[in-house]
Amino acid sequence: MQEKCADRCPCPARGTLQEPELRPKPDARAETGARAARRKGRPRVRGAALLAFVLLAGCASPLPPPAQEEESREFSVLTYTTPGDATVLLPTLTVDTASSFVTSFIYDGLAVYDDQLSPHPALAESWQVADDRVYTFRIRKGVTFHDGAPLTAHDVRFTFLTIAHPDYQGARFGDFTAIRGWEELARAYAAADAAVAAGTLTAEEGRRRKLEAYEHFVRTGGLQVPDDYTFRVEAAYPFAPLFTRLTGYGIMPRHLLEPYMSDLLHSPYATAPVGTGAMRLVSWTKNERIVLERNPNWCCSLSGRPAQIDRLVIEIVPDQEAAVAALARGETDVADVPPEMADRFRSEVPDVNLYHYTTFAYTFLGYNLNHPVYGDVRVRRAITHALDREAMVAELLGGHGQVAHSHASPARWDYNPDVPVVPYDPAEAARLLEEAGWLPGPDGLRYKDGQPFVMRLAVNEESLLRRQAALFIQKALEPLGIRVEIERMDWDAFLAHISRGAKEPYLLGWSLGFDPDPHSIFHSRGGFHAITGLSDPEIDRLIEAGRSTTDQARRKEIYGRLQVALAERQVYTWLFAQDTVVGVNKRVRGVRHGSPRGLFWNWEEWTVEP
Structure with a gap:
């Protein structure tokens, strides 16, 4: 799910523009073989410790090309490592970044x-x-x-x-x-x-x-x-x-x-797709690897030239530490680098170029607006006041991002910089909770009608950043009298959980599309209404007004008002808009720069040296 053109987990390729799209789609249900064994018992490391791990970890073998092509030394292979597997490879059904990344190579748009x-x-x-x-x-x-x-x-x-x-x-x-x-x-x-x-x-x-x-x-x-x-x-x-x-x-x-x-x-074509695009599917081993090979008849490149890469190997590595280690050792050509590691990675891994850019994406704490606790806007505003989001950006992103305040990206034309800010203010958070009837108890927790305030916070297991954000939230809300119990789930279980009416808060991210129309997310008849649960006549009217005029100045004014209305209601606790840092091995030539279209926007110009 995701608001899509957009960022495709995390290096958007050319092709489909879906809106919206959940971000990212890490589906690692079946870590298998040595990879699963490596994860067991290994402590989590971050920052300098993670970089040390990267530089010292052992090696693994990439997928080789066919023997006859290897002998000719003309067969070009690009390996891209990503945390999440695809789910379906039909463009009108994809709702996650991993699937849309793959389909953008297999299919062409108009x-x-x-x-x-x-x-x-x-x-x-x-x-x-x-x-x-x-x-x-x-x-x-x-x-x-x-x-x-x-x-x-x-x-x-x-x-x-x-x-x-x-x-x-x-x-x-x-x-x-x-x-x-x-x-x-x-x-x-x-x-x-x-x-x-x-x-x-x-x-x-x-x-x-x-x-x-x-x-x-x-x-x-x-x-x-x-x-x-x-x-x-x-x-x-x-x-x-x-x-x-x-x-x-x-x-x-x-x-x-x-x-x-x-x-x-x-249908069989949901997993064995047939398109007109630059690449055709060769094989798909679930939760391990997708292999695509060049379509010699492709005629729809952005540059007007044929693609230079013969094979694209998409390695599914849910463990971010392992993915970064593979990039540092030269075993993969392209992978995300945690933003907080960017400066040290740049200085200590000389064979990798880092591309740092802004995308149309943000991370948020989502609520069930029909829940008896979180349906109260005072409670939602109190939680936002209790979170030092500037510190979150500094600690979790290494400063490579900014606090988010509503449904928008600073990089997109509809962004309203004047959205009212809910500042870090623990005293105001406590006042709002007491106004809402949540009073301190003798054990340090807050109670209402005899029930303690316990937040069961769902997070998908595969996202290191969201796991870190969950721990930050847990620590921040404890002094306020809210106990946070973190429930880690694999992606499929997580999606099922957030689609249920009885869900509690969850951590998620949207990757936004080129056009700012958020009908699918926030309209009462939107395709993702089961997740957001918002039914608000004023929000519906603003969404309908924004999509029914082609005057961009008028649309910008409408979407600015919409962003204010969403922020006033604290439909989410918006956390941060993180920058993207992608590492590319220096043997890959032709990469220009990142953009809201991601890094792969000119991928057909790339070449890979032996």
Whole structure:
């Protein structure tokens, strides 16, 4: 899940723009073999101690190229180490950074974006926009999927129809409500669900009504194919995010996926994808490694030149210490470096270049707004007042970041620097808790109606930074009379936990998209409503206003007000917007710089020396 173009765990590659996306997606359920053995019993180390570990740790063998290619010495392999495995490799279903990173190599979108977030032709060789409502894309001829089948405008339309289908299993349905007929489709689906819930329709009858509504939309809605190489989209009204929505999704093959329309998630192509992109999938060993190899027929690069890398090996290493150690030893080419280690790593690991840049991402303490404790805004504000977030940035990020105050990134155009700040103020935190009825007890804990204030804080096991943040929060809230019990979970268990209505607080991060529309996250009908739980008419109105005008100055004003409203309600306790530091072995040439598109934005220009 994540607000997506965005940062792809953590080095965004070219391709899909999904919005939103949880960040990062570390799914390390099955650390296997030697890696798991290395983790057992090893103490956690940070800063200087971690760097020492990096420089002294033992070696492991990278995946070799095929023998005949190794002998020719012309086969180029790039190894990228990341904490999280992918979950599904279909662009309209991906909700996590790890999956979207992989799909961005396998699929092409209608456009590709540069480091300044400007679109360039990809599968669409050109486009026109009329009256801010009608989008016409001329599809590039001669493009083939990895299986040799030609790509046409019918594949483009099919990709978006999968999102409109009543059996859609993703979280993007709300991204396209401005398309002519889509809102009527949504109302028909809601009416059928309501009738089934009321008992006036059987489940089978309700499904039939949904399918009838869908077929009507297919015939009459705003997704049109005038000819095999023209895709036209008509919006019911001007809708600012629509262009990035349409151009950002990887285009999927209709001829392979149409038979699985009712269950794409469990289709064979969810794990054995076929796209038109720069790379094709060779193998996927869950929780260990994904191997991609170059598509010689790729024609949609940003630079206009073919990719120089023949094989991309994505190594799944949930243990950040092990990943950094592999980078220092030269066993991987690209990996994240904890920000607090950046200065010493730069001076003591000379064979690695460090790229330090700002991305559209932040980390937050999330709440269940329907919970009897955390539904009280006074409690949420008290918790925020109790956290010295400046110290958090200094200690956990080594100063490579800044305190976050609302749903925005300082690097994105909609950022409002005047959002009211909830300062570090333990005395005000105590006052708010007492006002909310949480009074000190004889054991040092606060009590209300005889119940102690115990926060059960969920954190995904694979994120070292969030584990450290959880310990910081635990220590900070103890003097206030709140006992924090940290519950560490693997990624799948964590996602299931935060989607439940009975959840307690959790630590998470959003990686934000190019467009600031946060409908999926904060709107009462958003795709991630089960996680945020927010239902606020004013918030809904601001979101709808911001997406229904194409005037950027007007949108900036609306989103500035939205950021203020979210901060006033303390929907989250926003913690920090961390900078990204990525290490790249010096044998990799052609890397330019990081940007909001990440480091991989020009990856097709990279070369790897033997």
